[in-house]
Amino acid sequence: MKNIIIGLVVVCLGGVAYLILNFFVFERQKPVFQSQSSLPTHWNLKDDLVLQFSDESGIRSYSVEILLDSQTLFSENEVVLNKPKKFGISLPKPLTELKDGTTLQYKICVSDWSNVNFFAGNTTCVDVSLIIDTSTPQIEILARSPKISRSGSAFVLFKVKDIALDSVILSNGKNEFRAFRHTFDDIVLPPDEAVFGAFIAWPLENVLFEGSINVVDKASNKSRILLNFPKNLSAPIRKSNIRLKPEFLESKLRTLLDQISDVQYDDFADDRERFLFINERARSKDLEQILEATTTTISNKSYISSGIVPFTPLKNAIVVGYFGDERSYYLNKDFVSAVYHMGLDLASVRNAPIFATNGGVVIMRQYLGLHGNTAIVYHGFGLSSLYAHMSDSTLKVGDEVKVGDIIGYTGSSGWAFGDHLHLEILVQGYAVSVQEWANPKWIEENINAVFEQARTRLLEQIAAKNKPK
Structure with missing residues (x-):
């Protein structure tokens, strides 16, 4: 029995000794290079570029070599005596002046304090290519x-x-x-x-x-x-007061709240609370979704590469609400809420067709709490048009829209007082004056003329460059 106990003790001590030697003296984990994803491809030679390494046994030494066309321009070797577990190496800058566009190759090797490899330690080598670029755009x-x-x-x-x-x-x-x-x-x-x-x-x-x-x-x-x-x-700000009729609120708010999945009509104490929820909280949620669609789904492709025409999507329409209207709402003579109207309200006949006047691609097609049935068409250069309160639309996200295509039909979905189209023009999520974008003179002077002037300027520059001296 005594021999068995002694044997177990020897085995345990041997195991502990093995673990100590293997993991702390002869550990085989190479130093970890931690900067690969953040390294640039170009270098202005002004900012310091630092490569970070880590190792549990500590960093023992490092070497850096700069190569140009396979020729060594610079090399150095350093021993790190304080055994840091984390260590940063600042890349040395070339001592000779180099032209922009020159590619330098850096070879960096880092060794740790492990005693493996005949006490040379574990080594990690990293190759980095950097293109010299010292010129500002x-x-x-x-x-x-x-x-x-x-x-x-x-x-x-x-x-x-x-x-x-x-x-x-x-x-x-x-x-x-x-x-x-x-x-x-x-x-x-x-x-x-x-x-x-x-x-x-x-x-x-x-x-x-x-x-x-x-x-x-x-x-x-x-x-x-x-x-x-x-x-x-x-700014074209017009003030208007809107009286909310209890019978209208009763029917409209019940319908709207039934279409919003996370609330119920009876969750609110009265019509004032219900209206505030729709006019402020639901509006804010709509704007978040509109901002996301008009900033994250836009592409480099432009459907207006040489010019556009005024946005007049509804034939024989009259304006029933202007962009920039400051609308104050009252219930039983009591002030309830005020908001700016960020679109142009156009009315024609009931369920009137809404036509595309400029080409684009559909980046949103869904029901929004306040805007109702909504479609957003992206045109290019960050410009989008929004069509809200529609009764129906057959469009889906990704559809390309050509001039003359039907976007949908006017309606009173969402927070609408009657059948109409709510039209917004958005520049990367920010609503701008629709009156400008419906004005042929403004379009010609501010958009189409810019395309032609830029083209003329470039042609003049090319001709001057190619002119015989």
Whole structure:
């Protein structure tokens, strides 16, 4: 029995010794490189690039080698005595001046303090390719809208010169707008030049507008120029008071709340609470869904590559509600709520067909609590049109819409007082003055002329470049 106990003790001690030697002295886990996903492909030689490694036994040493066309430009080896478990290596910059576009190869090897491999430790090697890019992007405005008004929008086409662009963003001082590549069929530009276009909005809730174009390339070089539009500070705000009749609320609110799955008519104390829910909470939820559709599902494809026509989707229509109306609602002479009307209400005959006046693709087709049966068509350069309160529509998401196609039929679905079309124009989620987009003169001066002016400018530049000296 004594021998058995001694044997078990020896086995246990041997096992412990094996674990200690195997996991702490002779562990075979290589150092982990943790920066692969965040490494850039281009380097401006100004910012430090740091590679992070980790190892439980500690980092023992590292080596760095810079190669150009298989020739070594630089090498170094360092021992790390304090055995850090996490260690960052700052990539050395080349000592000689190199042209933009030059590709450097970095070979970095890191060893740990394990005693495996005859006490040399475990080693991880990483190869990194970096293209030198020290030049900031060059931005040139080719053409733009002549002015911008509060609650309105504008269009700009511009050229960017850079070997590796990353992001091209327009700003109004508060909100950002993505820019889109644009090509003219009869114009070929050098590989490092590209034309971009975008609509930019001055939302009604913004008091100020400070426009700019902001470009960042893959080497983190940045450029910014101002969009000095002449500005019209006045906004087309009209005030109206709407009296809510109890009999209308009784029928309309019950129908609406039945169509919203997470609430019931009897969940509210009275019609005032029910109306506030629809006019504020349901409206806010609608706007969230509209914003998501008009910012995340838009594509680089444009259906208005050379110009557009006014948005007049309803024939023989009369305007029954303007964009920018400040609507105050009263129940039994008591003020209940106030909101801005962010579209244009058009009425014709009951169930009148709604026609597409500009081509596009359907990016939303669903029932929204306040807007009712709704479709959103994306046209290009961040521009979308929204059609709400429809009685019916056969469209589905992904359908391409051509000029003259029927989008749907007018109705009174959602929070509507009668059969009509609620039309909105959205610039990357921000509702803008529909009156502008229905005006032929505004369309011609602010959109179509910009396409033609930009094209003419590019052709003049190409002709001047090719002119014999």
